[in-house]
Amino acid sequence: MPEVTEKNDAHITVQDLTMAYGDFVIQRDLNFTVRRSDIFIIMGGSGCGKSTLLRHLVGLRSPARGKVLYDGESFWDADPSDQVRMMRRFGVMYQSGALWSSMTLAENVALALEEYTALRPAQIRELVSLKLALVGLSGFDEFYPSEISGGMQKRAGVARAMALDPEILFFDEPSAGLDPISARRLDNLILELRDSLGATMVVVTHELASILAIGNNSVFLDPITKTMIASGDPKTLLAESKDPRVHSFLTRGEG
Amino acid sequence: MAAIRPNSGENPIQECHIRFSQPSKGTLLIQFTGHWTLQNELPSVNDVEKQLGGGGPIQCVSFDTQALTGWDSGLLAYLIKIIDECKTRNIKTDQAGLPDGVRRLLDLAYAVPEREGARGVAKRPSLLARIGTDSINVARGTAETVSFIGEATLAIWKFLRGKARYRHVDFTMTIQQCGPQALPIITLISFLVGVILAYIGAVQLEQFGAEIYVANLVGLAMAREMGAMMTAIIMAGRTGGAFAAQLGTMTVNEEIDALKTMGVSPMEFLVLPRMLALMLMLPVLCLYSDLLGILGGAAVSISILDLGVLEYFNQTKNAIHLHDFAGGLFKSAVYGTLVAIAGCLRGMQSGRSAAAVGDAATSAVVTAIVWIVVASAITTVIYNILGI
Numbered sequence: 001m002p003e004v005t006e007k008n009d010a011h012i013t014v015q016d017l018t019m020a021y022g023d024f025v026i027q028r029d030l031n032f033t034v035r036r037s038d039i040f041i042i043m044g045g046s047g048c049g050k051s052t053l054l055r056h057l058v059g060l061r062s063p064a065r066g067k068v069l070y071d072g073e074s075f076w077d078a079d080p081s082d083q084v085r086m087m088r089r090f091g092v093m094y095q096s097g098a099l100w101s102s103m104t105l106a107e108n109v110a111l112a113l114e115e116y117t118a119l120r121p122a123q124i125r126e127l128v129s130l131k132l133a134l135v136g137l138s139g140f141d142e143f144y145p146s147e148i149s150g151g152m153q154k155r156a157g158v159a160r161a162m163a164l165d166p167e168i169l170f171f172d173e174p175s176a177g178l179d180p181i182s183a184r185r186l187d188n189l190i191l192e193l194r195d196s197l198g199a200t201m202v203v204v205t206h207e208l209a210s211i212l213a214i215g216n217n218s219v220f221l222d223p224i225t226k227t228m229i230a231s232g233d234p235k236t237l238l239a240e241s242k243d244p245r246v247h248s249f250l251t252r253g254e255g
Numbered sequence: 256m257a258a259i260r261p262n263s264g265e266n267p268i269q270e271c272h273i274r275f276s277q278p279s280k281g282t283l284l285i286q287f288t289g290h291w292t293l294q295n296e297l298p299s300v301n302d303v304e305k306q307l308g309g310g311g312p313i314q315c316v317s318f319d320t321q322a323l324t325g326w327d328s329g330l331l332a333y334l335i336k337i338i339d340e341c342k343t344r345n346i347k348t349d350q351a352g353l354p355d356g357v358r359r360l361l362d363l364a365y366a367v368p369e370r371e372g373a374r375g376v377a378k379r380p381s382l383l384a385r386i387g388t389d390s391i392n393v394a395r396g397t398a399e400t401v402s403f404i405g406e407a408t409l410a411i412w413k414f415l416r417g418k419a420r421y422r423h424v425d426f427t428m429t430i431q432q433c434g435p436q437a438l439p440i441i442t443l444i445s446f447l448v449g450v451i452l453a454y455i456g457a458v459q460l461e462q463f464g465a466e467i468y469v470a471n472l473v474g475l476a477m478a479r480e481m482g483a484m485m486t487a488i489i490m491a492g493r494t495g496g497a498f499a500a501q502l503g504t505m506t507v508n509e510e511i512d513a514l515k516t517m518g519v520s521p522m523e524f525l526v527l528p529r530m531l532a533l534m535l536m537l538p539v540l541c542l543y544s545d546l547l548g549i550l551g552g553a554a555v556s557i558s559i560l561d562l563g564v565l566e567y568f569n570q571t572k573n574a575i576h577l578h579d580f581a582g583g584l585f586k587s588a589v590y591g592t593l594v595a596i597a598g599c600l601r602g603m604q605s606g607r608s609a610a611a612v613g614d615a616a617t618s619a620v621v622t623a624i625v626w627i628v629v630a631s632a633i634t635t636v637i638y639n640i641l642g643i
Binding site: 058091098102 | 508514515516518
């Protein structure tokens with residue numbers, strides 16, 4: 001692992017989380033802890049509820065049961081104003097990028113800065129250019145999302161997610177739909193941002209290469225038993241897990 | 256095993272048959288002959304079921320495909336039905352007699368067990384259950400609508416106190432869209448409505464030699480009701496549907512989620528500017544429509560009824576009072592609010608698929624028109640009681 005001093009304090013704690021759409025339970029009894037500066041992978045086969053778990057973590061869906069704690073503070077028991085305050089501490093990169101299509105990249109990144117800081121327009125412009133440069137999109141400030149490629153949209157999504165220098169960054173399937181090289185670049189970006197900003201990263205993915213390259217902690221969701229069947233460093237899981245489901249997932253079913 | 260290839264689909268219709276025999280006690284041998292493809296009429300599975308049930312206790316089913324000349328997924332589906340049937344009856348199946356390709360595909364089909372609970376209950380719910388579900392949906396929909404109106408009201412209250420967060424560009428763009436850009440169609444429709452009203456009036460009033468009252472009819476109808484109603488219905492189709500489609504697409508694209516996780520209220524950011532724009536522009540369009548309608552009426556009256564221009568306009572001026580216009584304008588403000596709420600509500604409720612966005616747009620227009628007509632009836636009765 002890169003030379004990050006891993007403090008073992010819990011940043012996000014999930015307790016007895018059960019997720020359901022109406023009566024249809026997606027996952028039940030999830031318990032795990034994301035430590036500060038972790039790159040935490042949420043993995044599992046398609047349709048096991050990875051993205052749904054992410055939506056619960058970022059406050060878009062309320063759990064059927066259980067708690068999500070940020071630094072010990074329960075998100076779903078907090079007042080709406082406190083929830084907004086907690087949400088401001090994290091940034092989310094959505095699967096499709098989810099850039100606001102009627103706004104340029106610069107406006108997309110600038111929105112949070114305009115809303116939550118007292119910076120002058122000139123300062124905001126500088127910051128926006130910086131964030132876009134960090135994700136390799138210098139000079140694309142005035143482009144609309146529809147004018148750039150899918151990989152660029154995802155990177156712009158990362159720039160927007162980190163506009164306010166959040167403590168936690170969530171990534172929903174960052175490498176889905178990208179060619180191997182773009183996917184690799186995005187992985188490197190996640191690693192570098194963690195190392196330089198010290199932010200905690202939560203990544204939903206089933207991309208094996210990414211999981212083993214960047215993850216240092218994880219949870220494995222199983223669609224059949226509808227609960228987590230493993231957690232910990234993916235590389236350790238690969239080496240030591242006795243569970244055939246986890247092992248076959250991490251070896252593409254070849255081991 | 257003879258290598259029989261799946262059928263490529265070029266062959267003309269050929270025969271296919273199934274034969275049963277019991278080579279030893281308790282074993283059913285099913286013999287497939289001919290061409291088992293989807294183009295052919297395949298035998299019914301009922302025959303197999305009869306054999307399994309009728310001919311004594313059978314413990315094992317095996318297959319013979321020596322005389323099979325071609326197959327595709329038709330045979331596979333048939334075999335799966337037989338195998339499933341055997342499973343429920345606790346009968347073993349011996350797949351050794353099947354072609355290699357068929358065996359491998361069957362293995363593939365049974366490789367991942369069916370996820371429990373994933374397959375919806377296939378049977379049609381009873382009438383009572385459907386009435387119950389519908390009632391629950393209606394109640395839920397009403398609750399959603401009420402809470403949406405509540406949130407919209409809060410957003411407007413915040414706007415009035417100058418605390419609402421939205422982009423002014425969005426507001427002016429929407430004003431542009433639902434104001435000036437709607438003028439051509441409003442011009443056409445309003446003028447024609449005036450023409451139609453004048454014709455209807457002219458035919459009746461001519462019988463009494465009271466052609467001049469066409470001016471009263473057209474003027475009052477446009478000012479009090481038709482101007483507001485026509486603009487509202489045009490805007491429901493033109494702008495209400497567009498609002499729903501825009502917000503629906505943003506839902507599909509996770510743009511609304513992105514706003515929420517940034518702590519920005521989509522209500523203030525997206526719904527408020529749209530609602531304000533429509534509430535402001537609809538009365539303006541209504542006034543324009545009133546005037547165009549009166550012009551349309553005048554055109555008919557002057558050209559076919561031989562009324563003078565001055566005469567017509569004097570009559571109109573005497574017939575319509577300021578409160579008639581004011582009543583119409585108030586109605587159009589109400590309609591504007593309703594169209595905006597219907598469009599934004601349906602857009603925000605939209606599901607996450609292309610079809611759902613289409614449904615949202617349709618539903619927005621239908622909802623808006625129903626609300627407009629109901630509101631029109633209510634306001635007309637109230638005006639009548641108040642004597643406006």
